[in-house]
Amino acid sequence: MLEIGADGRIWLLSGPGSSYALRLTDGDELLHLHWGPRIALADAEALAALPAPRYWPFESQLDGHEEYPVEGGPRFVRPALSVRTEKRRGTEWAFEAYEADGEELRLRFTDSGLLINLHYRMRGDVVERWVTLANDGAAPVELLRADAATWTLPEREGWRLSQLHGRWAAESRLVRSGLTYGEKVIGSRRGHTGHQHLPWVALDTDATEERGEVYGCALAWSGSWRIAVAQLPDAQVQITGGAGYDDSGLLRLAAGETYTTPVFAGLWSDGGFGGASRAWHAYQRAYVIPDADRDRPVLYNSWEATGFGISEDQQRELARRAAATGVELFVVDDGWFGARTSDRAGLGDWTPNPDRFPGGLKPLADDVHALGMQFGIWVEPEMVNADSDLYRAHPDWVQYQPGRRRTEFRNQLVLNLARDDVQEYLWEQLDGLLSSAPIDYVKWDFNRCFTDAGWPGDAYPQRLWVDHVRALYGLLDRLRAAHPSVAFESCSGGGGRVDLGIMSRTDQVWTSDNTDPLDRLAIQHGFSQIHPARVMAAWVTDSPNTQLNGRVSSLRFRFVSAMAGVLGVGGDLAEWTEEELAEARDWVDLYKEIRPVVQRGDLYRLRGPEGGLSAVQYVLGDEAVVLALLQAQHHGEPAPPLRLRGLDPSATYECRETGGIHRGAVLLHHGLRPGLHGDFDATVIRLRRI
Ligand code: DGJ
Numbered sequence: 001m002l003e004i005g006a007d008g009r010i011w012l013l014s015g016p017g018s019s020y021a022l023r024l025t026d027g028d029e030l031l032h033l034h035w036g037p038r039i040a041l042a043d044a045e046a047l048a049a050l051p052a053p054r055y056w057p058f059e060s061q062l063d064g065h066e067e068y069p070v071e072g073g074p075r076f077v078r079p080a081l082s083v084r085t086e087k088r089r090g091t092e093w094a095f096e097a098y099e100a101d102g103e104e105l106r107l108r109f110t111d112s113g114l115l116i117n118l119h120y121r122m123r124g125d126v127v128e129r130w131v132t133l134a135n136d137g138a139a140p141v142e143l144l145r146a147d148a149a150t151w152t153l154p155e156r157e158g159w160r161l162s163q164l165h166g167r168w169a170a171e172s173r174l175v176r177s178g179l180t181y182g183e184k185v186i187g188s189r190r191g192h193t194g195h196q197h198l199p200w201v202a203l204d205t206d207a208t209e210e211r212g213e214v215y216g217c218a219l220a221w222s223g224s225w226r227i228a229v230a231q232l233p234d235a236q237v238q239i240t241g242g243a244g245y246d247d248s249g250l251l252r253l254a255a256g257e258t259y260t261t262p263v264f265a266g267l268w269s270d271g272g273f274g275g276a277s278r279a280w281h282a283y284q285r286a287y288v289i290p291d292a293d294r295d296r297p298v299l300y301n302s303w304e305a306t307g308f309g310i311s312e313d314q315q316r317e318l319a320r321r322a323a324a325t326g327v328e329l330f331v332v333d334d335g336w337f338g339a340r341t342s343d344r345a346g347l348g349d350w351t352p353n354p355d356r357f358p359g360g361l362k363p364l365a366d367d368v369h370a371l372g373m374q375f376g377i378w379v380e381p382e383m384v385n386a387d388s389d390l391y392r393a394h395p396d397w398v399q400y401q402p403g404r405r406r407t408e409f410r411n412q413l414v415l416n417l418a419r420d421d422v423q424e425y426l427w428e429q430l431d432g433l434l435s436s437a438p439i440d441y442v443k444w445d446f447n448r449c450f451t452d453a454g455w456p457g458d459a460y461p462q463r464l465w466v467d468h469v470r471a472l473y474g475l476l477d478r479l480r481a482a483h484p485s486v487a488f489e490s491c492s493g494g495g496g497r498v499d500l501g502i503m504s505r506t507d508q509v510w511t512s513d514n515t516d517p518l519d520r521l522a523i524q525h526g527f528s529q530i531h532p533a534r535v536m537a538a539w540v541t542d543s544p545n546t547q548l549n550g551r552v553s554s555l556r557f558r559f560v561s562a563m564a565g566v567l568g569v570g571g572d573l574a575e576w577t578e579e580e581l582a583e584a585r586d587w588v589d590l591y592k593e594i595r596p597v598v599q600r601g602d603l604y605r606l607r608g609p610e611g612g613l614s615a616v617q618y619v620l621g622d623e624a625v626v627l628a629l630l631q632a633q634h635h636g637e638p639a640p641p642l643r644l645r646g647l648d649p650s651a652t653y654e655c656r657e658t659g660g661i662h663r664g665a666v667l668l669h670h671g672l673r674p675g676l677h678g679d680f681d682a683t684v685i686r687l688r689r690i
Pocket residue numbers: 303333334378445447491492493494510512513
């Protein structure tokens with residue numbers, strides 16, 4: 001809902017449980033009024049009538065209060081907008097008009113031919129904000145920085161910052177620390193979202209998992225990005241964020257050109273960290289993830305088992321075993337195309353390797369379909385090996401700086417997707433591939449960062465950073481439109497490209513290359529702070545873990561850990577015993593039964609990954625599922641009871657595992673003992689309201 005003050009200079013946006021308000025002064029300064037619990041227009045007007053902060057020399061009266069601080073004038077905070085023209089630096093805008101369009105508010109400002117539109121849109125209780133800039137003048141305008149939004153928190157003491165940090169194979173680990181004066185800046189200067197930080201922050205003063213106020217912001221952008229959290233001198237906290245890391249040039253807008261920032265979404269919740277996560281999940285399922293009400297299938301992928309050493313017969317045999325364990329989607333990973341028998345060659349040549357797949361992919365895809373499964377493949381379209389037909393034909397199609405070394409990571413270079421000819425080549429290759437065989441799923445990988453992001457011959461090569469992401473989005477949009485039944489997974493060496501931008505164009509994400517079921521608990525705990533189980537792909541692999549640490553764990557523990565998301569199997573099924581295959585079949589069957597509750601239900605984190613016992617619970621309608629995992633039992637002590645959440649205290653629940661009948665109030669207050677013991681024990685508990 002959008003309400004407007006009588007003077008046409010106060011705006012109040014409200015969702016079911018929260019409100020956001022702002023106002024324009026007579027001097028066209030756009031000031032923040034409120035972000036928090038739902039309020040009435042009269043409350044927003046009362047806030048607007050409060051006296052302005054007292055004037056002190058050396059302090060700005062605007063800093064910490066503006067909706068979108070521009071550069072210049074009496075401001076000393078980091079500007080959200082920094083522009084240059086031949087004649088001027090900074091911005092001095094004049095308000096032109098507002099437009100109210102359903103749930104969306106647009107405020108239009110102008111400064112010497114630059115049109116600046118601030119957009120606000122309520123999606124449930126999530127406020128989506130973004131900015132469009134248009135050069136309406138004759139001379140070019142250089143955008144050094146154009147953030148999507150600046151968020152202002154209420155004046156409180158003791159703010160804490162939560163962030164999700166990591167690296168390859170150790171993504172999305174949650175850390176929480178007190179905010180001190182100055183700025184905390186996170187982001188990526190790598191050209192992709194990065195394993196190092198998810199583009200999300202949360203701020204609270206005293207929240208717990210189920211209680212207290214939490215403010216969160218998440219950026220919908222898959223290239224370089226920056227979020228700066230500033231604790232200003234007067235207890236104000238502001239968070240500003242957008243595409244691009246530095247202020248050294250984002251784009252140059254020629255006369256008539258426009259730039260639209262990504263969306264920076266903000267959420268206030270008073271349901272603690274758990275309530276905030278559930279609200280983020282609901283938002284993504286309703287507004288971001290394509291076909292979110294369609295559950296994702298159980299997949300098999302042999303990457304960990306076979307690496308590059310694949311053949312058609314071997315994949316066919318694995319497919320037969322996968323089908324026997326109940327797998328629904330069989331994926332051929334890296335190594336099926338060009339001269340790709342190792343990571344040294346073939347990237348860029350998207351035709352089946354004639355030695356490995358002499359009849360193309362269709363015979364295997366047909367066989368996989370005949371086994372009752374969907375068929376998927378791996379691609380990494382934005383990359384090229386120097387040893388490839390593509391690079392030999394077009395060495396100038398990569399990002400490079402003239403006269404400088406072309407840095408290789410994993411023996412590969414990054415294609416310059418900002419080029420039209422590169423986009424067209426990839427479209428033809430991928431469209432042709434998806435038309436050549438019955439392919440239902442594409443795992444889209446991205447395995448190196450930008451290093452030499454140059455574009456010889458282009459007048460403003462800096463635009464490559466932004467235009468690469470736009471081209472990626474454009475390609476995905478075009479492929480999805482032309483092949484609507486194909487699902488896409490975003491992968492970047494695991495979780496190096498996880499954000500709301502890519503999520504609006506892909507059906508799931510590869511969470512991490514780390515498939516160790518214990519490490520995964522921490523990675524999944526962090527991931528779940530913002531993203532739902534519906535997109536979180538998780539595989540059961542071999543024990544000892546081949547990829548990373550050699551850890552030995554039970555099949556039971558591996559399955560229950562991976563069942564917290566979109567279940568997959570990635571072990572070497574050719575080596576699994578008949579008993580293991582039969583046990584796997586039972587787990588897959590169980591997963592299919594609980595899948596709607598896991599993928600579409602509300603998530604409650606009952607116990608975090610630290611300590612011996614970890615547990616998550618999902619609730620959908622009358623059904624609840626608990627996944628409990630005991631890493632190690634100490635001193636013979638039984639695992640403590642799990643106090644459940646999200647149940648009706650006045651209802652009665654039947655446990656499907658034991659047949660036991662439980663009162664809702666008892667489950668909520670006294671809990672349920674998971675009955676685990678020993679090391680790497682785990683269980684699934686299904687409850688149904690009766
Ligand atoms: C990185 C991915 O994260 C892996 O799952 C696998 O697909 C390899 N790339 C293949 O090169």
